[in-house]
Amino acid sequence: MTTSDSDASLDADAFARLAVELHDADGVDDTIEAVVQFALHAENCTYAGVVLATAGGRAEIGAVTDPVVEAIYTAQLNTGDGPVLAALASGLTVYVADVGKDDRWPHWQSEVAAAKIRSVLHVPMKAGDQVIGVLSLYTLHPDAFTADDEAIAHILARHASVAVATARQEETMARAVDARKLVGQAMGILMERFDLDSDQAFAVLRRYSQDTNTKLRDVAQHLIDTRKLPS
Known part of the structure; x- marks a missing residue:
């Protein structure tokens, strides 16, 4: 060689x-x-x-x-x-x-x-x-x-x-999974407290997200942390 x-x-x-x-x-x-x-x-x-x-x-x-x-x-x-x-x-x-x-x-x-x-x-x-x-x-x-x-x-x-592209994609997917978990947990809180079904609970979260110009994930996190929807 x-x-x-x-x-x-x-x-x-x-x-x-x-x-x-x-x-x-x-x-x-x-x-x-x-x-x-x-x-x-x-x-x-x-x-x-x-x-x-x-x-x-x-x-x-x-x-x-x-x-x-x-x-x-x-x-x-x-x-x-x-x-x-x-x-x-x-x-x-x-x-x-x-x-x-x-x-x-x-x-x-x-x-x-x-x-x-x-x-x-x-x-x-x-x-x-x-x-x-x-x-x-x-x-x-x-x-x-x-x-x-x-x-x-x-x-x-x-x-x-x-x-880097692969790592970013994996991080994006991980955040998406995390967001889905948060939304699901927040929906559970609304369903139990107000006797809503899953569609109604999601509609409430989405409405608050739109009305407050806040990401759905952040609305869910706020509800989980405070047990209150954003004002």
Whole structure:
């Protein structure tokens, strides 16, 4: 086996282990934490992080390997400008080979330069046509990321995208199951107290939900907690 074959085998083994780890991760937070930790050890980077797109179209910090990355992310979220937001909006990879020579985002440039970061790579995480996040790699050296580094980052981003999308779907299903349980419990309270059947009890909850502009789940939770319907 040649050196390149050995490296390829090691890479395949590493990604196989990552796939298992992501599959076993408990929710979105654990999933992206596993991703950034893997990136930190598998890539030629000093720091790593993930920004996620939320259902409301906003961006939020998912995971970071160092507080310096959180500060850099926060500055971009506050100003609404920077390469990670550009990658999130466009779905295209953004590579800053030398922070000192790239002035596309002046405020970001000064922030990152102060942290002595010289190269940055932002790779979109996609689920189908939807960009669900961005994987970010940072290093203290200019021109640090090679084509191989970028290729590995794209593979990692694909693994992360599938894992995050799956974790989000599972969390959504869990919330739906929880909501059904709450509504059923609240219906039981109404049926017992007012001698209603199930259809009538559900109609009461739904009417209060509509009249108070409150989610049905929250109306049910309020009734369970207080034994009273929202005023």
